Each structure stands twice: as C-alpha cells, then as structure tokens.
Amino acid sequence: MDTACWSTSPRRACAVLCAGVQQQLLTAGHLENELRKAGRVRHAAIMRAILGDIGGGGHTLAEIELGPIALRAGLPRPRRQALRRDPHGRWRYVDAEFDLPDGVVLVVEVDGAVHLQPRSYWDDLDRQNEIVIDGSPVLRFASLGVRLAEQRVVDQLRRMRRAHTP
Template sequence: MSGSVRASHEQLAEAAHEDVLARAELASLGWDRDAVARQVNQGRWALHGSRTVALHCGPLAPGALQWRAVWESGASAALDGVSAMQAAGMTGFVEQHIHVSIDHRARFHPVSGVVAHRVRRRVKDEVLTNGVPRVRPAVAAVRAARWAVSDRQAALILVLPVQQRLVTPAQLVLAADQVKGRSRRALVAMLVQDIASGAHSLGELDFAVLCRRRGLPEPTRQVLRRGPRGRIYLDVEWEDIGLVVEIDGSQHFAGLAPTDDALRSNAVVLGRRMVLRMTLLGLRLAPEEFMDQVCEAHRQRTDGRRLAG
C-alpha cells in the first residue's frame, strides 16, 4: 500500500458514483491494486473491466453502467448520442447499448454493451463534466440522428429533446451547423430547420409540387376563415370540394396549441369540410403514404360533389 491514508468504507461510499469507482479514484483514496484485490477475493467488491470497481457484487445500476462505459472506453471518452441525452433526462427512447464518443486517434478496447464512435473534432466545450462525462444534449442529438438505424428514428431523436425542453430549436440548428459528418447531412439539416421553423416552412416544403407530381390541381395556401375565436388560417385547401390539409410543425405540440388546433379543426369540419392532418416531419419521412391519403380524399370529395350536382 502507498503512504497515503486509506479512506474508510463510508468515505468510499460517499465518493462513489452509483456504487462504482475508477481504479484511479481508489488509488487517490489510498486503495492500491493489492487492497482492491483483497476486497474482490473476499467477495465484497467486483471488477467490471480493467478500470471499474463496484463496491458490491450485484448487478450495476443504469447510472453505474454509464460510468463504466466512459472509464473503460478511455481517457477521451464521453457519453454521446442517445446515451448523453438520457443522462440529461430524456425519456421515451429505448436503446440496448451505451454510446460514447472518443477521439479518433485514441486507443480503444471493445467494451461489452458499449458502442464507441470516433470523432475527428469536438465542438468547443461540448463535454460536460458535472456528473458522468457527457456531450451537451444539442450536439448529442445531432450525432445520434446521424448514427440512427433509419431516417424515421433520426427524426424521433431530434424531436424528443425539443419536446422535453432539453434543448431549444435554436441550439439544435447551431449544433447541426457545428457537428461535421457525412451521414444524413442533408436530412439532418432539413429536419432541424423544420423543427425550428414549424409550419411556416410550408413554402420550403412546397406541398404544391407534391400535388402536381400526383396530378392534383394546386390548392390555395393560407386560406383565411372565421373560427370560434376569430380569424383562422388553413394551411392548404381545395375550396371547390371542401378539402383541407393541415400540416403541423413542432409548435403545434407545445402548451395549449393542441387545444387550439382541435377547436380550429372542429370548426372546419362543422362547416362541412374534410380535414386531413399530417406532421411536417411525417411528410418529410413518408411523403408517398401521406400523398396517397390526400389523393384518396380528393377523389372522394370530387366524386361526392359530382353526385350531389
């Protein structure tokens, strides 16, 4: 043992992170490799890799697994992607592995249950060190979207932290500009702009182009109507057949917006119009499926007006 005073078990428990400590931390508290080995051999502690020591012999808690992932992955490692957002409080997403990012030049030994991503350069001050080392949520969200298994999953990963107020849309836009990478570059840039700008990015989406591709007449945009609380604007409408399409951006899911939207839609329906609703992100990810529904609704309304006439 070194000449330093050995911390008591109570002091170790106080210094531990979810009942785990790194070997370097234990050494600074007076517990060298031989002292740790005796606790392990006596069945009091357990090793979880070359750097992680649990002060018990049971399974590790989720938070302890995050610390282990960082320690075992190397000095440059930090939780990243979905794992960093979960450490920041994000819910509603299930991931089987813990994701970390490491410097692209760093040596890495595979760690069970951990996916390591090499990054060529980090954004300035992106790693938070109060608690388990983790990447800031906005940067982590952009990286997670690029690492996602599908475009649909990428969109969900970008939307969740905004909905749960872990990041602002502006922070997400900035992160998308700062975080370099080749995977899904165009899609991520488009999605974060949609999330930030909401429904008024309808012009960018150019719904009319999608209609022309399907042989539909071009609808009228931003139609002014009178609703239960005064004037309302409908995103698009075929006024001759009473077909309305509402395209909801991210602002439609915040605060009292769903209530206002329900009142508006009900007023339109009571005026004997058909209303189709879709999300802006959904139209990005599944345009053909949504346009199939628009075409079917247009056919039904057209046939109905023809029979009524």
C-alpha cells in the first residue's frame, strides 16, 4: 500500500495494487482496509475505484480496462474470471464472458507477456479449443493492445455483437 500511495503516477499506483492481488499476496478487501487506514493519500479516488474492480474479478489493469471498452462496443458488463469445467473435470478461469444478443456467450481473454511462454501458450490453445467446441466464440486481445489499440478492440467487439444480433 505504501508503494501505491507514494507513487506519482495514478496508473503505477493501480498497477501495484493489481500486482499484489494477482500474485495472491493479499486480497482487494485487505487493500481497501489499508487504504482507509492510510488517511489522505495521492490518487485515493482512483485507487478505491480500481480496488472495486479487482474485487469484482479483474486481475490486471488491461482486464479491468476491458469493461469500459466493452460498454463502448455495446456489450453488457462482463462476468470476470468466470469458471468453466473442462472435459477432464478441471475448473478453468476465463478472463471475461459476455452475453450476446442471440444468447451465445462470448469469451474474451486478455493475454499478457506470460501467455507467450511455451507452456502457457499451449495451455491457452487447448483451453480455447475446448471453449469453442462447447459452442462459445473466443476473442483474444494482447494486454498491450487493449491499452494502445483500444479502438481496434472496440471495433472487433462491436462486430462480434453485430454478428450475433438476431
């Protein structure tokens, strides 16, 4: 919490908060409590907002930024970190699910650099195949793309929504 509070950049402060929860070092609730105890701090409003998003299932800033981007594309709020059972009985998380107008569930994955490692990449491909076989389309976005090519992400989400509008 100290690192986030002392940060001169609101984006850096939020990234620090996300990292702690993503690495399972603490919970969003714990951080919210610590932020209240910290008193008057720089970027407190945005930090409270991001902790609400983290508590709602967003694990990275890019995943959290996906919500407002999807709203711009005409999609509802996402179900974050949705659980799905694979054919082998294992529970697997997907970053976000959206209900499309025709009732189809769109799965969206936001991939950071760790997804480029061979083991992660192979696991991601297998999981995506199983999701598609079960009947859900999957869109994948690089986390950097969510930040740097936001309009492209909006466009692709919008076109997917249109393709599934009766």
